[in-house]
Amino acid sequence: MTEEILIAGFGGQGILSMGKILAYSAMMQDFEVSWMPSYGPEMRGGTANVTVIISTERISSPILRQFDTAIILNQQSLDKFEKSVKSGGMLIYDGNGITRHPERKDIEIYRIDAAEEAARMKSPRTFNMIVLGGYLKIKPLIKIENVIEGLRKSLPERYHKMIPDNEKALIRGMEIIRKLNN
Amino acid sequence: MEKELRLMKGNEAIAEAAIRAGVDAYFGYPITPQSEILEYLMEANPYEKTGMVVLQAESEPAAINMVYGGAACGKKVMTTSSSPGISLMQEGISYIAGAELPCLIVNVVRGxxxxxxxxxxxxxxxxxxKGGGHGDYHLLVLAPASVQEMADFVELAFDLAFKYRNPVMILSDGAIxxxxxxxxxKPYREREKTLPEWATTGKPPTRERNIITSLNLDPYLHEKHNQKIQAKYREMEKNEVRFEEFQTEDAExxxxxxxxxxxxxxxxxxxxRTEGIKAGLIRPITLYPFPSVRINELAGKMKHIISVEMSAGQMVEDVRLAVNGQTEVTHFGRMGxxxxxxxxxxxDLKSKI
Known part of the structure; x- marks a missing residue:
């Protein structure tokens, strides 16, 4: 089993940390993992993206052009990466600020309005965990308790008090993700 | 003691592995994309734990000359930088090679x-x-392809550096x-207590002075010195070639x-392979000494060989020398x-079939 995931959006949305938590929790389940960020000027104010690979085998290229899953969190990234999903793959996007919605017919498209939900939950910083929860609903590769463990390991201790909110966000994400096509 | 499992950046892995390998001192100057090494070491403050000195020098030339000094005292010392910074260090690297001193230099290459x-x-x-600095010398060059190798090669580099009294480079890149x-x-290892006999630690009455220098004004003596270091390189070529093969058994x-x-x-x-093309890969782990012998052996069965590099084609020259005309060799790469x-x-492969 190999799952090749792209997460893309604005810098500051928690893209890189979401990828890191995903990689960390996959590692806890004995998967091979790689986490390859875009770094440098792209990150400062512009778009940020990270490639996460989870596999039962040794991982070859950490740099990819085609992905099993793309998690897209802004319009620029949608325009850039919609074509990068493998045929038969899956695209998850947040509808917030999207004016041109995904159009491909050969992939599964899911929408998760995580930004809106995070605002409603008065917990904007758990936005990325809502998205991650949605993803894990569709691809249950990793157990929630390992994600929590991943959070514990990757967050500095002063943020550990936020873990219960993150858990709530994960579960909420699982509830609100919805499929748009067949 | 059990090995510890972590999720780390390649840069962080180098820094942590250096502490664990019992390195005596790190001297460096920040530059993207390797600044995490210095940052990690500063934060870890290994002086408290192992006595390892971590120092941010005022420049790259200063850092490499601190390495020169530390190495002359027989200590395990290292520096890290990225391409422009490594260029600034070349004079010092040539001196260290000329003076036959062990050390580790890490280049996290950028375009x-x-x-x-x-x-x-x-x-x-x-x-x-192929040099970098002036004079007939070689670094022993290790090329990691994973974060695990970034960590493992630190200890290996020091073993090789001290075995041959020669600087070793880990040639990585911004992606890794x-x-x-x-x-x-690996578990923490204590810093070495006994120093090599050639180290400049002060002259006791029981032996002659130890002299560390790269200067030798007598041409005949200096030719002898050159022959000695060349003989060392021949030994490395015999003993230290490392590579990995992937699906080469039936490759065309x-x-x-x-x-x-x-x-x-x-x-x-x-x-x-999913398209029925019998492709294989040989990955040089040591770039110097280069796995020429093995590539020469494989070349006879190959219809075509492609050297893939993120450059305009540099290693391809060594591949061609190794293949020696047995089959066609081309380069494919991206730059900048x-x-x-x-x-x-x-x-690119399909265009050759």
């Missing part, structure tokens, strides 16, 4: 020439393997430096690639910080 870009590249192959993977860390087409490019090529081999995708590499 050049000049200040270039902060994105990953492999365009410092010539500089690392910035990427996170899982890594098994061969990729030669190291570091990040080797990872990309491994995927390209998998993609090619662009990483080729497995699909692009596969397309």
């Amino acid at each position: 050049g020439p000049g200040l270039g870009t902060i994105q990953p590249s492999q365009s410092d192959y010539f500089q690392a393997c 430096g910035q990427m996170m993977e899982k890594v098994y860390l 087409y061969l990729f030669v690639a190291y570091g990040t490019s080797a990872r990309v090529c491994q995927k390209a081999v998998q993609l090619a 910080g662009v990483i080729p995708t497995p699909e692009e590499v596969l397309e």
